[in-house]
Amino acid sequence: MSRDASFFNFSIKNILSDNQSVLDQARIRLLYYGFGIVFVAVLGLLVSVYLQHLPMLTITAEISLILVVSLFKYLTYKPRWLRISHALLMLATFINLLDVFVIMQRVDIITIQIILLVVLFGYYMVGQSWGLFYSLLNIIPVMVFYVLEYNDGYFIALRPEKIDQSTIIISMFANFILIIYIHSHFYSAFFNNIKQLKETSDQQKLLNNKLELAIEKAEKSSHIKSEFLSTMSHEIRTPLNAVIGMCNLMIMANPRADQKENLRVLKFSANNLLAIVNDVLDFNKIESGKVIFESIKFSLVELMQNICGGQMLKAEEKGLEFNLKIDPVLANKVLYGDPTRLAQILFNLVSNAIKFTKQGNIYVKAFCHEDKNNKVVITFTVKDTGIGIAKDNLESIFEPFTQESITTTRQYGGTGLGLAIVKRLLELQGLQMQVISKVGEGSEFSFNMEFEVSNTTDEVGEKHPLLQNTEGLSNLKMLIAEDNPVNVLLMKKLLAKWKITPIIAENGERVIQVLQYRDFDIILMDLQMPVMNGFDAAIEIRKMPDIKKAAIPIIALTAAALTDIKEQILNAGMNDYVSKPFKPEELMEKIQHLVFEIH
Ligand code: ADP
Numbered sequence: 001m002s003r004d005a006s007f008f009n010f011s012i013k014n015i016l017s018d019n020q021s022v023l024d025q026a027r028i029r030l031l032y033y034g035f036g037i038v039f040v041a042v043l044g045l046l047v048s049v050y051l052q053h054l055p056m057l058t059i060t061a062e063i064s065l066i067l068v069v070s071l072f073k074y075l076t077y078k079p080r081w082l083r084i085s086h087a088l089l090m091l092a093t094f095i096n097l098l099d100v101f102v103i104m105q106r107v108d109i110i111t112i113q114i115i116l117l118v119v120l121f122g123y124y125m126v127g128q129s130w131g132l133f134y135s136l137l138n139i140i141p142v143m144v145f146y147v148l149e150y151n152d153g154y155f156i157a158l159r160p161e162k163i164d165q166s167t168i169i170i171s172m173f174a175n176f177i178l179i180i181y182i183h184s185h186f187y188s189a190f191f192n193n194i195k196q197l198k199e200t201s202d203q204q205k206l207l208n209n210k211l212e213l214a215i216e217k218a219e220k221s222s223h224i225k226s227e228f229l230s231t232m233s234h235e236i237r238t239p240l241n242a243v244i245g246m247c248n249l250m251i252m253a254n255p256r257a258d259q260k261e262n263l264r265v266l267k268f269s270a271n272n273l274l275a276i277v278n279d280v281l282d283f284n285k286i287e288s289g290k291v292i293f294e295s296i297k298f299s300l301v302e303l304m305q306n307i308c309g310g311q312m313l314k315a316e317e318k319g320l321e322f323n324l325k326i327d328p329v330l331a332n333k334v335l336y337g338d339p340t341r342l343a344q345i346l347f348n349l350v351s352n353a354i355k356f357t358k359q360g361n362i363y364v365k366a367f368c369h370e371d372k373n374n375k376v377v378i379t380f381t382v383k384d385t386g387i388g389i390a391k392d393n394l395e396s397i398f399e400p401f402t403q404e405s406i407t408t409t410r411q412y413g414g415t416g417l418g419l420a421i422v423k424r425l426l427e428l429q430g431l432q433m434q435v436i437s438k439v440g441e442g443s444e445f446s447f448n449m450e451f452e453v454s455n456t457t458d459e460v461g462e463k464h465p466l467l468q469n470t471e472g473l474s475n476l477k478m479l480i481a482e483d484n485p486v487n488v489l490l491m492k493k494l495l496a497k498w499k500i501t502p503i504i505a506e507n508g509e510r511v512i513q514v515l516q517y518r519d520f521d522i523i524l525m526d527l528q529m530p531v532m533n534g535f536d537a538a539i540e541i542r543k544m545p546d547i548k549k550a551a552i553p554i555i556a557l558t559a560a561a562l563t564d565i566k567e568q569i570l571n572a573g574m575n576d577y578v579s580k581p582f583k584p585e586e587l588m589e590k591i592q593h594l595v596f597e598i599h
Contacts, residue, residue, distance in 0.1 A: 010072075015079030023194055027125055028081050035072040042068055067091075085125035089134045092118050096138050100145055107146045112172075115139055119179055123187045132184060139176045146172070222288060229284045234528055236277050237559040238484055241581035243270045245490040248584065252497070274581065279417040282344075283400060286424045291341075293429060297454050298339040300330050300366060300378070307343050308364055311350045320354065321361045327368040333376065335451040341425055342449070346380065348418040349445050353384035355412055360385025360442070369448060377450045385442040394435050398423040474499035476595065477519060481511045481534060482526045482557070487580075491524070494584055508532025512540050515549055521595050523554045524587075525574065527565075535572040542573040553594035557582070 012032050016025055046061035075084055096114040100107060118138045123131030150165045247267040255263060285291060308324045315322040346364070353362045363383040370377035389397060393404050400420035426433055426447055437443035478495070480502045482488050488504055495502055503518070505511040509532040511523065523541070527534035534556060544550040556569045556577035569577050575594055578587050 010076045012076070015076060021194070021198065023191075024081070027085070028075075028079055030125070031075055031081055031084060032072075035068060035075065039065070039068050039072065082126065085121070086130075089118060089122055089126065089130075092121075093134060093137050097141055100142055106149070107142055111142055115142065115176065116179070119183055123183045128184060128187055128191070131187065132180065135176075135180050135183075139180075143169075143173060143176070226284055226288050229281060233277055233281045234559045237274070237580055238487065240270055240274050240277070241559065242484075242486040242490055244274070244581040245487075245494065249490070249493050276415050279415055279421065283417050283421050283424075286421060286428070291425070291428060293341060294338040295336050295452075296339070297334050297336060300333065300335055300451075301326055303339050303343060304346070304364070304366060307346050307350065311347075311354060314351075315354050315362050318354065318357075319359065320357055323361060323363045325363070325365045325367075327366060327378075329368040329371060330366060330376070330378065334454040335376070336454060337449075337451045345422050345425055345447075346382070348422050349382040352418060353382050353386065353443070353445075355414070357384040357386030357442070374453050374455070375450055376453055377448055379446060379448050381444060381446040383442065383444040388439040388441050388443055389435070389437040390439055391437075394437065398433070476500050476591075477521045478502040478524065479505060479511065479514060479518075479520045479522075480524045480526075481505045481508060481529060481537060482524075483507055483529045484526075487526070494587075497584075498588065506530075508534060508537030508540070511537045515541065515544070515552075519549070520552055522591055523552055524557055525554050526557045527569075528559070534574075535568065538572040538574045555587070555590055555594065 012029070015028055015032070020028070042061060042065045046058065046065055049057040049061055071084055071087065075081065092114055096111060096118070099114075100111055115135075115138045119131070119135045122134040125131075126134070146169055150169060244267060247263050247270065251260065251263050251267070304324060304326055308322070312322045312324075350362070350364055361384070363381065365379075365381040365383075367379045367381070368376055369379045389404055396402050397404055397416075398419045399416075401416045402420075403414060403416040423433055429449070431447055431449060434446045435443065478500055480488070480491055482491065482504065483506050491502065492504075502524075503514060503520075505514050507529040508525075511525070512532075525534040525538060529537075532540075538554050538556075541552065541554065542550055553576075554574040556574045557580055558565055558569070558577050559580045566577065576590050578590060
């Protein structure tokens with residue numbers, strides 16, 4: 001009803017709108033199609049009386065037709081259905097009373113029909129009070145007329161051969177009252193129902209709005225949290241990189257025995273701090289659903305040996321016996337899966353087992369539980385004879401930042417994130433961890449994981465052996481993009497060992513400038529730099545007109561957590577990455593591979 005349609009537009013679409021209630025739309029439709037039917041009926045009547053040469057009736061039919069068309073036009077021009085309904089009801093009342101008191105001077109079937117229509121139309125079009133008003137306006141005068149007209153004394157014949165007038169009058173009274181009562185009753189029930197429905201849907205809308213706002217807020221705050229952690233991680237990892245790197249350099253420089261011991265403690269603590277930062281970061285990443293599992297070929301035996309290799313030494317240092325058992329069925333199998341994440345899970349379990357065991361044994365087992373249709377289900381078990389876990393704490397130890405007790409924190413340190421990460425990593429793959437433990441006797445953590453088996457027998461995880469001869473390296477033309485002066489110093493010292501003298505550019509823009517007039521064999525690119533970051537610089541380099549320069553190998557130096565940044569690095573056109581603090585051999589291996597083996 002909000003819009004006014006143009007004068008020559010008769011379409012119902014112009015008078016219906018979404019902000020009308022369902023009931024109002026039904027009322028408009030009723031009027032619209034009702035006028036159509038009445039128009040056809042009055043037109044038929046007009047033709048009929050005209051052909052019968054009845055002038056009075058012809059004029060009446062013509063006036064009626066004009067009236068119907070005018071009201072219809074008014075409805076489609078300005079859809080004021082309420083006014084039109086009142087006009088129609090008044091017209092019907094007028095015709096009814098005129099008919100009864102003036103024209104016919106009697107009550108007949110037409111009178112009853114008009115009254116029924118007024119009652120129905122009145123209630124549904126103009127509501128309960130007006131409906132009652134029009135109903136009584138029609139019924140009372142008609143009944144008064146009827147009663148006055150018949151004055152032969154009233155009695156109700158119980159078994160009349162023919163229904164007499166007084167019976168008809170009284171039963172008509174009763175009928176009309178009943179009709180009004182029924183309509184009044186059901187109209188109010190019907191109307192309340194609609195009102196209730198509308199209220200519920202309004203409430204729902206309100207709730208939905210609130211929910212959307214809350215979700216938006218939660219998403220925003222979780223995004224801010226992730227951003228914060230990722231920035232913090234970079235800030236913490238960058239100086240840590242320098243600390244660990246300097247330690248490495250000093251250890252390599254043949255220090256005195258006492259200095260060497262101090263340096264080892266320093267390196268151990270820095271590595272510990274790094275592990276904690278990594279755990280917090282990793283947990284943040286897992287919680288925000290950013291983990292994507294890889295499916296790449298790997299050898300389980302090799303992976304288990306790698307994980308346990310370092311751990312065995314730790315166990316031995318504590319006087320523990322370390323047992324690694326791999327099902328012989330798995331010995332020559334090459335599997336598809338995510339070795340990085342599997343290693344992370346096993347590493348956490350094994351280091352906990354060693355950490356919480358004072359004497360006895362550590363068992364690490366991979367048992368082939370099922371082997372069919374090119375798929376294997378492997379049961380991994382890590383068992384110890386350590387302090388054990390109380391039954392009540394078997395669930396809570398998997399909660400983030402939760403340790404068994406305050407004493408655990410004091411005696412063993414740790415953040416309480418390891419098992420939370422393990423649990424989430426398994427859950428994301430639809431898997432569950434089983435724990436059996438007894439205080440004072442030991443614990444057993446186990447889980448099943450399914451892998452596809454590769455049919456091919458090609459080498460897995462092809463390694464590029466470190467060149468024994470590093471002599472040729474002194475001619476290597478290297479550009480390093482790095483803004484942090486401590487890191488620059490560290491890199492220079494490290495590279496000096498291989499007699500490499502790098503050129504330094506303090507941001508991405510400088511890299512592009514230097515590249516214009518000099519040739520390089522390789523670029524080591526820090527990612528977070530002022531002015532132009534490493535990603536943008538790499539993209540610019542790949543677009544350079546000089547084909548040789550555009551194809552120069554680029555290794556990213558990243559301080560952020562690995563898995564999600566890997567794709568961004570490759571997308572920006574860089575060849576590989578090392579994450580800070582990197583192992584010198586790892587960096588060298590990658591440089592050699594990119595410069596000497598590929599190019
Ligand atoms: P953190 O090792 O940093 O304390 P975790 O999440 O790895 O955190 O472990 C949570 C807690 O579960 C530990 O603090 C310890 O109380 C308990 N726990 C884990 N593994 C073992 C184990 N093998 N033996 C006894 N207690 C364990």
